[in-house]
Amino acid sequence: MFSAKNADLLNISDHYFRTEMYFRAMPRIILLLCLVLLLGSCRKSLYDSDRFTLKHDGERRSYLVHTPPSYSDAVSTSLIIALHGGVGSAKNIEEQSGLAEYADEAGFILCSPDGLNRTWNAGWCCGKAEKNGVDDVGFISALIDKMLDDYNISPDKVYVTGMSNGAFMSYRLAVNSAKKSRQLRPLQAP
Secondary structure, three states, X not given: OOOHHXXXXXXXXXXXXXXXXXXXHHHHHHXXXXXXXXHHHHOOOOOOOEEXXXXXXXXXXXXXXXXXXXXXXXXXXXXEEXXXXXXXXXXXXXXXXXHHHHHHHHOOEEEEEOOHHHOOOOOOOOHHHHHOOOOHHHHHHHHHHHHHHHOOEEEEEEEEEEEOHHHHHHHHHHHHOOOOOOEEOOOEOO
């Protein structure tokens, strides 16, 4: 027969069981969490790119280069120049567009330059670069030349794309330096 005394024993047993399970499981949970954090910090990000600088018009300009794992100096490949939007950055365009991951899959080199003051001089718009007359056409042309010197890139496989202010800049490049970039693929322009 079930009595109050038996109920107390069940409550004590239940409490003991829960406490025992907690103290047995907790070290394993902590160890698992530490392993996940450690492995996560060792994993190379999809967006890991090398940062370089190029001096142009007295300014040190920075850019990211993402080379796919399949890249070899022995085989000619394509280059995509990706231009960020106003107040964006090279890292932003890589992450927002997914181009770094796609570069790994398709085997092209991705180059993402930073605009001065985070804008591009698209000729008729956008921020300090336009107001200060920054020579972004000259900078990107010099950057393409540098990339052609440093990597085995086919000169007829240089493409330019961009978001917003970067898309407008890609249009300007198509007009002002048609010999440098053969193809134009803006991602988004208002």
